Amino acid sequence: MVALAGGVGGAKLAHGLARILPPGHLTVVVNVGDDFERYGLHISPDLDTVMYTLAEIANPSTGWGLVDESWQALTMMAQYGEDTWFRLGDRDLATHLLRTDALRSGQRLTEITARLAHKLGVAHTILPASDEPMATMVHTREKGILPFQQYFVKYRWQPTVIDLQYEGGDRAQVSGEVRAAVAAADLLVICPSNPLLSVAPILAVAGLRELIEQRQMSCIAVSPLIGGKAVKGPTAKLMREMGHEPSVLGIARFYNGLIDVLVVDSEDQQAIGQVLSQFPALSIFEMPILMKTVADRESVAQRIVDLI
Numbered sequence: 001m002v003a004l005a006g007g008v009g010g011a012k013l014a015h016g017l018a019r020i021l022p023p024g025h026l027t028v029v030v031n032v033g034d035d036f037e038r039y040g041l042h043i044s045p046d047l048d049t050v051m052y053t054l055a056e057i058a059n060p061s062t063g064w065g066l067v068d069e070s071w072q073a074l075t076m077m078a079q080y081g082e083d084t085w086f087r088l089g090d091r092d093l094a095t096h097l098l099r100t101d102a103l104r105s106g107q108r109l110t111e112i113t114a115r116l117a118h119k120l121g122v123a124h125t126i127l128p129a130s131d132e133p134m135a136t137m138v139h140t141r142e143k144g145i146l147p148f149q150q151y152f153v154k155y156r157w158q159p160t161v162i163d164l165q166y167e168g169g170d171r172a173q174v175s176g177e178v179r180a181a182v183a184a185a186d187l188l189v190i191c192p193s194n195p196l197l198s199v200a201p202i203l204a205v206a207g208l209r210e211l212i213e214q215r216q217m218s219c220i221a222v223s224p225l226i227g228g229k230a231v232k233g234p235t236a237k238l239m240r241e242m243g244h245e246p247s248v249l250g251i252a253r254f255y256n257g258l259i260d261v262l263v264v265d266s267e268d269q270q271a272i273g274q275v276l277s278q279f280p281a282l283s284i285f286e287m288p289i290l291m292k293t294v295a296d297r298e299s300v301a302q303r304i305v306d307l308i
């Protein structure tokens with residue numbers, strides 16, 4: 001199985017799938033459009049969120065970063081007068097140091113991710129969507145063009161988005177590992193990540209969408225919206241600003257041509273008829289998809305596997 005995921009929301013379902021599938025049966029292809037450099041370090045927030053979540057060492061209250069984190073380095077940065085809007089924890093820094101060092105010595109992001117994930121005991125495969133640099137650029141009304149992390153973390157996704165660009169996507173190559181995982185998959189799951197900020201940059205990697213479409217395997221998306229609202233984060237706000245209806249119908253439209261199954265929350269049951277009238281070839285299933293506990297993650301994952 002191949003799962004496409006961004007950060008916190010997507011990692012929850014990936015974790016559920018990882019817990020119910022035998023080791024080695026899941027490959028999570030992760031967004032790298034959020035990657036950026038801070039203090040000379042290469043930060044891959046979504047890769048780290050997925051890796052820490054699957055290793056069961058993620059911070060449970062934020063969903064990103066590490067559990068039992070300390071902030072000595074960041075406190076020292078503040079003492080030097082640095083603006084610490086992006087919070088890098090002491091333990092988390094080890095990941096960024098090793099990754100940056102490996103990249104400088106010529107290793108690919110795919111290789112270093114595999115090594116770190118293996119050392120953390122992750123029994124499945126985590127792959128960056130591409131080894132080439134990509135950057136989601138957010139065009140906003142109030143603040144001009146912002147690199148993703150400034151929009152998301154520094155300005156707490158408050159500016160109005162008028163356009164999005166997945167810089168480098170057209171030049172980025174699909175790695176051999178992603179190609180092989182898609183070629184071997186029986187099922188592709190689009191996790192409940194932000195379609196515009198997390199899934200679209202994965203699909204923007206040149207040739208990846210075509211590769212998925214050629215395979216003609218089952219492709220299933222789990223809605224990131226429940227009752228027209230995002231569980232957390234800017235999905236609904238951003239869809240509205242970018243001209244997509246923030247509803248399960250908007251999600252069905254967004255993934256039209258790619259998915260053949262859409263999973264929606266039981267709360268959205270009444271919208272199924274409307275979606276089916278516009279997309280009669282789509283199969284729609286409703287189930288509780290809010291994942292508050294690890295047991296919820298497993299149960300959503302199990303239901304997806306069962307229904308396929």
Ligand code: FO1
Pocket residue numbers: 006007008034043044045046048049064065085086087088089092149152153
């Ligand atoms: N998200 C925040 O809201 N504030 C932070 O200070 C922050 C720091 C951070 C450090 C490392 C890391 O791997 C992720 C971090 N995130 C932080 C999360 C991240 O920026 C976003 O959740 C994703 O990019 C969106 O998927």
